[in-house]
Amino acid sequence: MKVLCNREKLREGLAITNGVIPTRSTKAVLENVCLVATDDTLELVGTDLEVSVRYRIDDVKVEEPGPAVIPSRVALDFVRDLSGETVTLETKDGNCFITSGADSCELVTVDPDEYPVVPRFDAEKQLPLQGGILTRLVNQTSFAAAREPGRYAMHGILLAIEDDCLRMVGTDGRRLALSSTPVDAGKGEWAPVIVPAKGMQLFCRVISDPLDTIHLDLGEHQIGMQTQNAEIFARLIDGEFPRYAAVVPTDCEQSLEADTELLNKKLRLVANVTGEDARAVKFKLKKKELELFGQSIGRGEATAHMEVAFTGKAAEVAFNPDYVLDGLKNCEGDTVRLEFKDRTSPGKFTLGENFVYVVMPITVDA
């Protein structure tokens, strides 16, 4: 293999594949990136067997087609720190030389036959979507997905296509983010799938232009996404996602609208004084005022007030401030609406046109 290519493009490609490639794996070959030069393209392939990526760099000069499997981390670091504009990749005697101007390195290679086979995107039915919309949906839901071990299915994001609507849901059992967008699903039928959060984040990573159209393929065991120059596959989580629709509150007596920025600020202020293990901020509603109250045993307490538009009767409810702040961070509008029934029922935050965030309150015995 011998290829000449733009250094910046190569760096970007290696950075993306390196995002999938494990730094330490029981299968050492997975710690490498697989380069394949054909015609006038260079393809970079990386996988950890859960998530795989093919990244294509066009406009390269292929002097000798062929593959090369080289250590991913080292290659990325070296290419990043090179100063020339063009880089030459060349295999010779079982080694791979990366050269730019007078600077070069020589990396050991692995037999390409040892590298696992990564699928190609060739779905019969595909769902076209604007890249930016996918990114938005992922950002609006992945923060709520579970991180701590436990309910396996909640470590992924539910992706469902129904009634010409693409919906994503992330939840850790204590809060739930639900965001959707209209799509033209055509005649295709897709069963809902659970995508690992890591895969979803990588999807967003390779979308370079939010206006570009991407294609999704929801298979039985994996989800694929195709962009201009990348194909990504993520193995689906095999599990049962909780019935999320049942927990989105519908009949709420209390409803308030608040300035997003101000609520964010006041909440952060009060949260400073709440305890570490049991963080709770009380939302006390009276007439046109919202009082935020936080305390921690042994440290003290804090109160903040702000004006809100409020319908319902005087009530109070307590939430983990971190959960609410996570939602506010992703809020699309200048105002946020909070609806709830009572202090033990879930609070529903409306953070955008098709974006709701449900947070289970913290109950404190009197």
Place this chain on the structure above:
Amino acid sequence: MACARPSILHVDMDAFYASVEVRDNPSLAGLPVCVGGPASGRGVIAAASYEARAFGVHSAMPTARARRLCPNMVLLAPDFDRYTAASRRIMEIFRSFTPQVEPLSLDEAFLDVRGCERLHGSALDIGHAIRARILKETALVASVGIAPSKFLAKLASDLDKPNGFRVIEEHEVRETLDPLPVEKIFGVGERTAKRLHQLGVETVGDLAGLERGEVVRRFGASGVWIHDLAHGIDPRRVNPHREEKSHGMERTFAEDISDPEELRTLLLSFCEEVGFGLRGRGLRGRTVTLKVRYSDFKTRTRTRTLELPTNLGPRLFSVASELLERVPGGPLRLLGVQVSQLEDVRQPIQGDLFESQLTPTRSQDQWIQTNERLEQATRSMDKLRRKYGRLAVQPAALLGRPALSGRTAPRQAPAAGAGAEPADSEED
């Protein structure tokens, strides 16, 4: 190492349950009085007065056997409400001397009086004062042991029982310990004692004389412990904040029970009782364990951890009864329920969105509503129970049943078995 000056007190009430009974009914004075379950129902003795002990009766002995040893004994069903009231008074007395009080059960506690000397005098002064005040305020008799360590203090209180007062000074440790049988060492049970006897070890002095390496080789980690104690070394401190790890109740039946309905009803009464106990202590728990023992003494337990901790009887019952269905059926000799992973009720609870989906019979809203209402209702019911007695309010399913603890009327309605004793107090 233990500190030189004896500052640890072990106060132990003499024949506590029996003494409370005699105090409240002076006509029993001088008679062999026992508290326990009836002989007909495989009951055991929970406490025996010294008059009864003279016949060889002791606690944990089957009532039937006690009856043979002492045909004239007066057997009373336990009334834990009164014992608890007396216990509370006694603990208050302890705490008026020092906050360093570690209760071991209803009727005994360790106290560390170091640092109280200028306020209340020496450990001996305090010991005498405590005994006098207990006698004056509760009309009950206590034995006091004073020593440099917990182990020795407990040993000391036992040496001169009843109405004992014994001090073990640092320099008296060897001469006090050496002649005692090894069984007196905390942690030396029947089996260890047997193995020690085979080595020719009869007294604590014999054990102390053994080479440490050999004891450790033969008895492992517990060898370190018993060898230390044999030398009077006990580094444990008095811990006033010893947290309850679990709270529960179990009961051996007079006759094996196989009727599932009957078992469920009993389980409900246990859960109600355990919930009441937890609420009284300001605790709630996350893990529910069901215990059953079959007629062949095979014991099985089943455990479930809740998403949200609780101290409400009906919630405990809904879990416990499911667990009961999961154990193999058959005549049961014993049934019990225990709640662990306890926490303070003031601890805020983060709600769970999908809790209802784990209990599919009800919708989320319904469940939360009932839980909320149940909590409010329980608070009011507890008030009534505290004012008018435990049976003032109870689930309809339990109406007309004898109380588990406490008596429906004074001196009657004996509960079956050894009396339903809270499982976290003395138990075999």
